[in-house]
Amino acid sequence: xxxxxxxxxxxxxxxxxxxxxxxxxxxxxxxxxxxxxxxxxxxxxxxxxxxxxxxxxxxxxxxxxxxxxxxxxxxxxxxxxxxxxxxxxxxxxxxxxxxxxxxxxxxxxxxxxxxxxxxxxxxxxxxxxxxxxxxxxxxxxxxxxxxxxxxxxxxxxxxxxxxxxxxxxxxxxxxxxxxxxxxxxxxxxxxxxxxxxxxxxxxxxxxxxxxxxxxxxxxxxxxxxxxxxxxxxxxxxxxxxxxxxxxxxxxxxxxxxxxxxxxxxxxxxxxxxxxxxxxxxxxxxxxxxxxxxxxxxxxxxxxxxxxxxxxxxxxxxxxxxxxxxxxxxxxxxxxxxxxxxxxxxxxxxxxxxxxxxxxxxxxxxxxxxxxxxxxxxxxxxxxxxxxxxxxxxxxxxxxxxxxxxxxxxxxxxxxxxxxxxxxxxxxxxxxxxxxxxxxxxxxxxxxxxxxxxxxxxxxxxxxxxxxxxxxxxxxxxxxxxxxxxxxxxxxxxxxxxxxxxxxxxxxxxxxxxxxxxxxxxxxxxxxxxxxxxxxxxxxxxxxxxxxxxxxxxxxxxxxxxxxxxxxxxxxxxxxxxxxxxxxxxxxxxxxxxxxxxxxxxxxxxxxxxxxxxxxxxxxxxxxxxxxxxxxxxxxxxxxxxxxxxxxxxxxxxxxxxxxxxxxxxxx
Numbered sequence: 001x002x003x004x005x006x007x008x009x010x011x012x013x014x015x016x017x018x019x020x021x022x023x024x025x026x027x028x029x030x031x032x033x034x035x036x037x038x039x040x041x042x043x044x045x046x047x048x049x050x051x052x053x054x055x056x057x058x059x060x061x062x063x064x065x066x067x068x069x070x071x072x073x074x075x076x077x078x079x080x081x082x083x084x085x086x087x088x089x090x091x092x093x094x095x096x097x098x099x100x101x102x103x104x105x106x107x108x109x110x111x112x113x114x115x116x117x118x119x120x121x122x123x124x125x126x127x128x129x130x131x132x133x134x135x136x137x138x139x140x141x142x143x144x145x146x147x148x149x150x151x152x153x154x155x156x157x158x159x160x161x162x163x164x165x166x167x168x169x170x171x172x173x174x175x176x177x178x179x180x181x182x183x184x185x186x187x188x189x190x191x192x193x194x195x196x197x198x199x200x201x202x203x204x205x206x207x208x209x210x211x212x213x214x215x216x217x218x219x220x221x222x223x224x225x226x227x228x229x230x231x232x233x234x235x236x237x238x239x240x241x242x243x244x245x246x247x248x249x250x251x252x253x254x255x256x257x258x259x260x261x262x263x264x265x266x267x268x269x270x271x272x273x274x275x276x277x278x279x280x281x282x283x284x285x286x287x288x289x290x291x292x293x294x295x296x297x298x299x300x301x302x303x304x305x306x307x308x309x310x311x312x313x314x315x316x317x318x319x320x321x322x323x324x325x326x327x328x329x330x331x332x333x334x335x336x337x338x339x340x341x342x343x344x345x346x347x348x349x350x351x352x353x354x355x356x357x358x359x360x361x362x363x364x365x366x367x368x369x370x371x372x373x374x375x376x377x378x379x380x381x382x383x384x385x386x387x388x389x390x391x392x393x394x395x396x397x398x399x400x401x402x403x404x405x406x407x408x409x410x411x412x413x414x415x416x417x418x419x420x421x422x423x424x425x426x427x428x429x430x431x432x433x434x435x436x437x438x439x440x441x442x443x444x445x446x447x448x449x450x451x452x453x454x455x456x457x458x459x460x461x462x463x464x465x466x467x468x469x470x471x472x473x474x475x476x477x478x479x480x481x482x483x484x485x486x487x488x489x490x491x492x493x494x495x496x497x498x499x500x501x502x503x504x505x506x507x508x509x510x511x512x513x514x515x516x517x518x519x520x521x522x523x524x525x526x527x528x529x530x531x532x533x534x535x536x537x538x539x540x541x542x543x544x545x546x547x548x549x550x551x552x553x554x555x556x557x558x559x560x561x562x563x564x565x566x567x568x569x570x571x572x573x574x575x576x577x578x579x580x581x582x583x584x585x586x587x588x589x590x591x592x593x594x595x596x597x598x599x600x601x602x603x604x605x606x607x608x609x610x611x612x613x614x615x616x617x618x619x620x621x622x623x624x625x626x627x628x629x630x631x632x633x634x635x636x637x638x639x640x641x642x643x644x645x646x647x648x649x650x651x652x653x654x655x656x657x658x659x660x661x662x663x664x665x666x667x
Contacts, residue, residue: 009097009105016109019077026184027071028117034063035121036128039139043132043655056147057123064151069219071157072114073179076162077172084172084254086263088614097499103255107163107248114155122148149230154222157240160247167254168272170265185283186216192286198444199293199303200351202359202412204503205430206442207376266321273334277318281340284314298419307348311340335477359412362405363441368433371398373459376430376444377468390473391434392464398433405431407455408445415448424448425522449522460518471549472513475506479533484551484562486529488573491646504560506533512555522593525554526625530574546607553622573642575618581611582639585665599649602637609664619658624650636661 027512040058042053053059082088092102122144129139137445165182166175190213197204214220225231232240254269264269267276288310289303296302319328354360370391372379379390384599392398408415427449432442447600449456459465466472479502486492497570509531530548551558553574562568569576611617624638636657640648 001483009101011350012097012105013112014104016079016106017113020075020109020113022069022595023075024079024113024117027067027114030071031068031117031121034060036125039125039128039135042136042227048528051138053135054144055140057150065222068151068154069158069220071182072158073162073176074161075110075114076166076179077176077451079106079161079165081172081259083166084175085168086265088262088474089260089263095163099256100252103252110163111156111607114159115152116463118148118152118155132351149232150225153240153244154218154238157218157244157247161253164251164254165249167258168269170268172205172265173265174266179269183341185220186235187213187220189283190216191284192283192290196286199289199298200348202416202567203408203443203445204358205376205432205442207379207430207432207442209442214625217383264289266324273322274284277315277322278316278335278340281311281314281337284317285311285344294392298416300324307344308324311344314341323376324340334516343552360409361441362409363433363435364400365395365399365402367435368398368402369393369436370434371401371403372432372434372468373404373432373465374429374468376428379430379432391432392468394462394464397459397462397464400455400462401431404452404459404566405443406454407452408447411451415445417452419446425450444647447643453518453522456522460516463514466516469513470547472510474533474535474547475510475513477533479506479535481534483532484567484571485532486551486572487527488529488645489646490642492529492570492572494567494571496567504561508558509549512552512558513549520552520554524550525552526623527552573621574613575621577642577644578617578621579641579643581617581620582608582641583611583661583664584608584637584639585635586637587635596653598637601651602639602649605637607665609661611661613660616658616660619654620661623656623658 016601025047035056040057057064063590079551080091080510086527093099095102126141126144129135129144157232161231162175163178165179166172169175169178194206194209198206214224218240221236225232228287267273285307288308291304292302293299293308315334316328319333320326370393372391374390419426425448426446428444429447430444432440434440442666480497482496482502482505483495484492484496496505515610528551532548559568560573568574584602584607585603586604588604620638621640625634634651635654638650638652640650642648
């Protein structure tokens with residue numbers, strides 16, 4: 001009985017409630033304001049789409065996040081603030097109470113102050129929701145239990161993080177700062193490492209890492225519940241619960257081992273000081289390298305300067321914080337920086353010389369079971385969807401991709417020299433091999449595609465490549481309507497809903513996509529506009545929901561079908577809308593002038609020829625480009641005059657200009 005009584009001390013709990021009870025009251029008022037009161041406000045408004053509020057996390061999302069990530073942290077700071085003050089910590093620990101009892105009684109006080117407001121809010125919200133008929137079928141009891149459970153879990157986890165961090169420092173201000181740093185440090189550090197690996201390792205790909213990074217930050221993960229409707233899984237709830245319990249016991253062990261005289265020290269445990277110092281130096285070094293490399297368009301010298309200046313700055317700031325003085329400039333203080341620098345130089349040397357054979361590694365044909373070549377962002381999206389198979393098992397395709405990979409490695413210096421050339425069609429492309437052992441080996445490059453046309457031809461001409469494109473993949477989905485929207489100045493849009501016509505159109509689009517050649521990908525023909533396939537609700541959350549297909553002017557079979565069914569005249573501008581065309585030729589270096597608008601370039605032409613012949617007008621219309629993203633080497637610019645009196649400015653590629661037009665400028 002004596003030990004139990006000494007462990008559970010009601011006097012400490014009562015004292016905590018007297019001093020810090022306002023935290024629980026404030027948390028309760030904030031949550032009542034954010035959730036049940038907001039539900040009542042929504043019910044009183046005239047124009048509210050109740051279906052937008054799919055669960056309780058969507059109710060006053062911003063305020064819920066603010067209250068969750070501030071009040072539990074504040075509770076952890078205030079309840080254990082006495083250990084950061086020399087007088088109070090001596091007084092508390094002079095009492096005949098064991099440290100375990102002191103710790104757990106303050107812990108119990110904090111949990112009660114934080115848990116009760118959430119439970120009271122949940123009960124209040126239940127009755128408020130029941131009073132609003134529109135929410136009865138949307139915000140169900142199970143949704144409320146889910147919100148309550150997750151909000152309680154996050155509250156307890158944040159409280160335990162704050163307590164554990166508090167045991168490592170002797171200053172409340174440092175405890176608050178370090179707590180929030182802890183919430184973002186894992187994701188921030190991993191992101192910096194990924195960015196720097198992409199600078200240092202040619203071909204490094206983060207495609208299989210980026211989607212997992214969000215789980216390293218509690219804040220980002222919680223945001224995704226609201227932004228992307230990604231509820232916590234049972235596995236995540238179990239992991240966060242275990243982390244909460246583990247942190248509490250770590251906090252207890254640190255509390256028992258903590259020296260009382262360390263109050264007011266930034267880091268109270270000598271063992272943790274080097275971790276703080278060199279961790280800060282590393283983060284500062286990576287941040288400096290990232291900044292200078294990015295702002296100088298990839299100059300290696302500036303990367304090294306960023307590493308040196310960042311490491312030096314981070315190290316001296318960490319020393320000043322630990323010593324609580326700016327007077328640190330003596331040789332002994334910088335011996336650690338010298339050792340850190342030697343280790344970094346060795347690591348950079350290993351990476352730069354590729355001693356680990358990372359850059360030159362290409363798996364043999366026998367090792368590869370499947371391969372993917374294409375856009376890295378799309379690969380990231382499709383990995384979680386088993387309905388879309390973007391890898392190919394074709395041995396011929398695998399060999400073609402390996403040959404391209406070999407050429408990329410051999411032409412590394414040339415490709416790197418072209419990465420900042422804005423006149424080239426450079427794209428970020430990824431090569432992902434799925435090996436026989438189940439592992440995936442991936443490499444990502446920014447490629448000037450025109451210079452690799454010979455290697456790309458067997459890949460982009462193959463059906464395997466085209467079938468991995470999102471434009472093709474979405475054709476396999478169920479479609480309820482197809483929209484055609486043009487780029488021309490006369491607003492043209494048609495929507496096809498007939499099931500038979502949709503089926504025929506999808507077959508034609510498949511044929512058009514499969515008939516595309518490497519030239520269509522590297523130098524695509526002008527587009528009339530774009531095509532959107534609207535799927536059923538089953539596919540609303542897929543990466544292919546509403547993915548636009550470029551409506552290329554080279555899709556002749558599609559145009560014939562639209563014309564046959566009477567849609568073509570309503571789908572895009574045609575010769576009947578054109579009165580005349582005035583063509584001029586501009587020889588100026590547009591890259592130096594930095595002009596990006598066709599309408600601004602057109603008046604720069606000295607000679608203007610007027611075209612009225614319908615055959616020539618038709619050809620100009622079909623080959624012209626209506627876009628600000630035109631090739632800067634184009635010399636021919638056109639001003640179409642429409643029958644309604646408006647003007648439409650376009651450009652045309654030099655090799656696509658009709659002979660009748662080019663001859664006018666050669667006379």
